[in-house]
Amino acid sequence: MTRWTAQQVAGLAPDASSLTAARRLARPGPWSDTGSTPTLLWGKCQGSGKTPYQVSIDLVGPAFRCSCPSRKFPCKHGLALLLLWVDGSGSVADADEAAGFAQEWAAERSARAEAKAAGDAAKPTRAPDPAAAAKRLKERLALMDGGMDDFARWLTDLARSGTASARQQSYAWWDGTAARLVDAQLPGLADDVRSVGGAVSGRPDWAERLLVALGRWWTAARAWSARESLGEDQLGDLRAYLGWSTSTESVRRADAVTDRWLVLGAHRSDDGRLQQQRTWLRGDASGEIVQVLDFAAGGQVLPVARVVGSSLDATLARYPGAAVRRALFVDEPAVADDRGRMPSGASLEDARSAAAQAWGRNPWARRVPVVLADVRVGVDRVVDADGASVRLTDDADVWPLLALTGGRPARVFGELEESRLRPLTVIVHGDDGDGEVVGL
Numbered sequence: 001m002t003r004w005t006a007q008q009v010a011g012l013a014p015d016a017s018s019l020t021a022a023r024r025l026a027r028p029g030p031w032s033d034t035g036s037t038p039t040l041l042w043g044k045c046q047g048s049g050k051t052p053y054q055v056s057i058d059l060v061g062p063a064f065r066c067s068c069p070s071r072k073f074p075c076k077h078g079l080a081l082l083l084l085w086v087d088g089s090g091s092v093a094d095a096d097e098a099a100g101f102a103q104e105w106a107a108e109r110s111a112r113a114e115a116k117a118a119g120d121a122a123k124p125t126r127a128p129d130p131a132a133a134a135k136r137l138k139e140r141l142a143l144m145d146g147g148m149d150d151f152a153r154w155l156t157d158l159a160r161s162g163t164a165s166a167r168q169q170s171y172a173w174w175d176g177t178a179a180r181l182v183d184a185q186l187p188g189l190a191d192d193v194r195s196v197g198g199a200v201s202g203r204p205d206w207a208e209r210l211l212v213a214l215g216r217w218w219t220a221a222r223a224w225s226a227r228e229s230l231g232e233d234q235l236g237d238l239r240a241y242l243g244w245s246t247s248t249e250s251v252r253r254a255d256a257v258t259d260r261w262l263v264l265g266a267h268r269s270d271d272g273r274l275q276q277q278r279t280w281l282r283g284d285a286s287g288e289i290v291q292v293l294d295f296a297a298g299g300q301v302l303p304v305a306r307v308v309g310s311s312l313d314a315t316l317a318r319y320p321g322a323a324v325r326r327a328l329f330v331d332e333p334a335v336a337d338d339r340g341r342m343p344s345g346a347s348l349e350d351a352r353s354a355a356a357q358a359w360g361r362n363p364w365a366r367r368v369p370v371v372l373a374d375v376r377v378g379v380d381r382v383v384d385a386d387g388a389s390v391r392l393t394d395d396a397d398v399w400p401l402l403a404l405t406g407g408r409p410a411r412v413f414g415e416l417e418e419s420r421l422r423p424l425t426v427i428v429h430g431d432d433g434d435g436e437v438v439g440l
Contacts, residue, residue: 004082004307005438006086009082009086010439011266011305012305014074014301014302018072018075018076018079021080022079022080025080026084028084028091030045030046031045031081031091032046034084034091035093035099036059036093036094037097037098038059039058039059039106040106041056041081041102042054042081042101043055043092045080045081053068053077057078057082060334064078065105073301073302144186144224144242147181147184147185148224151181151217151221155217155218155221158214159214163211171201173197174193174196174200175194178190178194181193185244188240188242188244189243191243192213192217192366196210212418219363219364220238220364224242233320233322235320236319237320237323237362237365239320240321240326241364253317254317256316257318258316259283259286259314260284260285260311260312260313261281261284261311261313262309262310262340262341263280263306263307263308263309263310264281264289264342264413264424264425265279265280265308265425265440266278266279266280266308266424267415267424268302269395276293277305278291278292278293279294279306281312281316284340288325290318291327291369292316292327292329293326305439309425312333312336313333313336314333314334317330321362322362323359323361323365324367339437342411342427344371344411345412346372347373348388348389349386351370354368354370355368355416367415368416369414369416370415372412372413373411376405376407376409376410379402380392382423390419390421391421392421392423398423400440401423401440404438405426405428410427412425412426424439425438426438426440
């Protein structure tokens with residue numbers, strides 16, 4: 001397997017402190033019994049105790065195991081071993097056979113996967129009660145109808161009093177509206193209201209943000225009242241925005257496509273209640289870009305991020321929707337030996353035009369994936385070769401981006417979120433897809 005870059009390892013870190021600690025450990029001193037095969041990486045790291053920690057890494061997944069007590073995933077020891085392997089100085093030698101503890105762990109993972117597959121195949125299926133399901137659906141629709149009617153009246157009052165009055169409201173006013181939406185089983189809409197409420201009180205471009213949100217909210221209210229006339233894709237986008245989830249079983253049965261998928265970029269967020277990981281993939285044959293979403297609540301841990309720039313042979317099942325579609329893996333993907341070629345990119349004008357078309361098909365899409373060509377990075381914006389610019393999002397990781405590009409034009413993949421850009425991947429030192437792909 002081709003050795004990764006240090007930037008790709010950094011993209012797997014659960015947080016900055018884990019990466020900093022891993023870099024301190026990425027030296028031969030603490031390590032013993034290290035080695036690697038094309039699919040496995042292993043080693044022992046001496047900690048503060050008498051017994052060194054055993055670290056095993058499946059490079060295909062990637063997947064990690066470490067005997068340390070850390071609840072972070074991957075922990076600093078797994079990241080450090082990867083950095084040591086990436087260094088290529090000989091500290092982690094190639095081997096024909098994996099160490100015993102790494103072999104045992106790999107065999108256990110394989111056995112669990114086989115047992116799960118066999119168990120799923122043998123598991124009896126209970127036929128749902130159609131009458132009970134119809135009753136639950138009727139009750140939920142009635143609750144949602146009432147919530148949307150109340151929200152439409154709230155919007156009308158806000159429009160009559162003027163958007164300037166919203167600036168004077170406390171956050172409790174926005175939160176109260178969101179709480180009523182949650183009670184009406186409209187959690188997605190509630191999250192949007194809370195987000196906009198925070199922006200109105202804290203962002204200089206609050207008026208523009210609020211005006212766009214009002215249009216999005218009113219469109220959702222009117223579309224819900226006319227939902228019987230919507231097509232399946234339009235209704236799918238509306239349901240996703242409102243927070244009415246679609247079962248994974250029904251998605252797997254509906255619309256699946258097999259392709260070689262290039263990992264364009266990924267982003268993690270944490271609002272204190274829920275962690276989310278977005279992974280953007282582009283089909284080699286189809287050219288379609290989809291997002292895979294993973295969530296973790298409470299003490300749960302997000303899955304390890306896919307390596308940016310890698311290619312996955314996989315079947316993806318797509319959720320109903322017209323634009324910026326979500327998908328899920330039908331089975332565990334296989335990592336291809338060769339790396340894919342990143343798209344060539346477009347100007348800001350072309351990217352905005354494509355985004356406008358996507359929002360025209362799905363007005364509730366929060367963000368649209370774009371690849372920009374020949375952009376120069378500033379501290380708060382990027383500028384393309386035509387002189388057009390776009391501001392960066394407040395959470396953009398701009399300093400690594402500045403360091404990687406060094407003032408030179410580069411290709412950037414990111415999310416266009418309303419009028420701002422969140423860079424996720426940069427392609428440097430190469431043309432036509434051959435440059436170094438670095439996840440931010």
